[in-house]
Amino acid sequence: MTKSYPPRYCTPVTNLVALLGLLLLSTVAWTAPEAIGTLAEAQGRVEINGTPMSAGAELRLGMRVVTGADGRAVLKFLDGQTVNLNPSSVFWIKNYRYAKDKPQDNRSSLELLKGGMRFISGAMSKESPEAIRIDTPVATLGIRGTEFTAVLGSLCLMVHSGAVAVTAAGKTLVANANQIVFVADANTPPQLVPAPELRAPCAPPREAGGAAPPAAVTVGCACRSLLTTAATGAGATSSTTAGTGAGAGTGAGAGAGAGAAAGGISSTTTAAVAAAVAGGAAALIHHANQDDPDASP
Structure with a gap:
């Protein structure tokens, strides 16, 4: 009678080596998300995804930038697009891609969740302006080669140059340079402020002799x-x-x-x-x- 032996490749040692090899290959294959910009300036408390950061930090998809009561931040993206965040602000980089040779692939989806900012558009606004969108809790902003300031509470926005399409409650209002738009809440259409x-x-x-x-x-x-x-x-x-x-x-x-x-x-x-x-x-x-x-x- 012939005695059988288990295959040598099934030993615990060989299994461990194979597992380590797979882990090594997966580590080599994984790369960090590509940087899409930098934290160009940081004053006071500035956090990215809950971690305090200083100027020079790289920006990547999905990052949430928070400024403290004493904090200010300047975010610079690959196409030159710039976001200056005010104190006590929360800003989310939802999606961003800049392909200089393929403008049809460009996209910039950002969200101001709290506070205020000054936005200065970059090359993307000239090559594919429809690809840029900024959300807020009360309105959505479409960019048309623009520089503007926006402050939340409700929403008050002033266009310094270019134009901004402000959409809320199913209505869109296009504001041009030196116009100011107010949106009371998400259920109220935007309106120009005279x-x-x-x-x-x-x-x-x-009144004389009376209370105001x-x-x-x-x-x-x-x-x-x-x-x-x-x-x-x-x-x-x-x-x-x-x-x-x-x-x-x-x-x-x-x-x-x-x-x-x-x-x-x-x-x-x-x-x-x-x-x-x-x-x-x-x-x-x-x-x-x-x-x-x-x-x-």
């Missing part, structure tokens, strides 16, 4: 509150001065307790507007005050 509304006091004048009546919260008043609160870092219910650092000089007291009126803005939205925190927007108010008083910004 220049006179940005200049007019938010509170009516006090409640302030009427117009669209211009609410948007100005967003911008000036952003620029000065004022508290949620304090009256801020639009001219801080910019010489505009009109009060912006749209407090959380003010009654909704001409602009059709609810008290909940007003509170959100007053609580918005982001930086660098005082120049927008100054610019509006320099325009023709009879013209829309």
